[in-house]
Amino acid sequence: xxxxxxxxxxxxxxxxxxxxxxxxxxxxxxxxxxxxxxxxxxxxxxxxxxxxxxxxxxxxxxxxxxxxxxxxxxxxxxxxxxxxxxxxxxxxxxxxxxxxxxxxxxxxxxxxxxxxxxxxxxxxxxxxxxxxxxxxxxxxxxxxxxxxxxxxxxxxxxxxxxxxxxxxxxxxxxxxxxxxxx
Numbered sequence: 001x002x003x004x005x006x007x008x009x010x011x012x013x014x015x016x017x018x019x020x021x022x023x024x025x026x027x028x029x030x031x032x033x034x035x036x037x038x039x040x041x042x043x044x045x046x047x048x049x050x051x052x053x054x055x056x057x058x059x060x061x062x063x064x065x066x067x068x069x070x071x072x073x074x075x076x077x078x079x080x081x082x083x084x085x086x087x088x089x090x091x092x093x094x095x096x097x098x099x100x101x102x103x104x105x106x107x108x109x110x111x112x113x114x115x116x117x118x119x120x121x122x123x124x125x126x127x128x129x130x131x132x133x134x135x136x137x138x139x140x141x142x143x144x145x146x147x148x149x150x151x152x153x154x155x156x157x158x159x160x161x162x163x164x165x166x167x168x169x170x171x172x173x174x175x176x177x178x179x180x181x182x
Contacts, residue, residue: 023181034065099170102140109142122153
């Protein structure tokens with residue numbers, strides 16, 4: 001990190017914003033950011049102070065960051081992910097669609113979603129939806145999420161999808177174990 005020796009006060013406004021993102025890693029990212037920014041306050045012999053504005057101070061990402069309690073946060077996060085079946089207790093993939101004509105992008109995402117559904121035996125397919133950033137640089141974006149505890153079953157579906165064709169006007173990408181859902 002950057003050493004900013006004269007910084008003794010750090011404020012985080014609306015720390016909850018990142019927690020509401022539709023991404024299973026939102027709490028992890030919020031925790032990391034809060035701990036990292038808090039580390040900028042008070043270096044060497046100067047005391048530091050960190051103020052966090054939040055509507056949800058009990059959330060493990062906020063509460064553990066405030067105490068710099070990495071162990072408790074990791075245990076809490078892993079317990080929650082195991083309960084709902086998110087990685088690392090499963091494998092996941094995000095199939096993204098992007099193009100200039102929204103109806104075409106939506107139809108292609110739905111067509112691929114149906115193709116995945118026909119192949120999925122041990123794979124949960126979440127239906128196609130507009131991406132959280134539904135329009136970016138004048139391009140419409142849709143995606144769907146796949147998750148499975150079986151690596152083999154997930155990759156069978158992904159192989160089928162990788163062989164599928166789509167119009168040139170629509171960019172399709174498959175991200176295995178995506179780092180972001182945006």
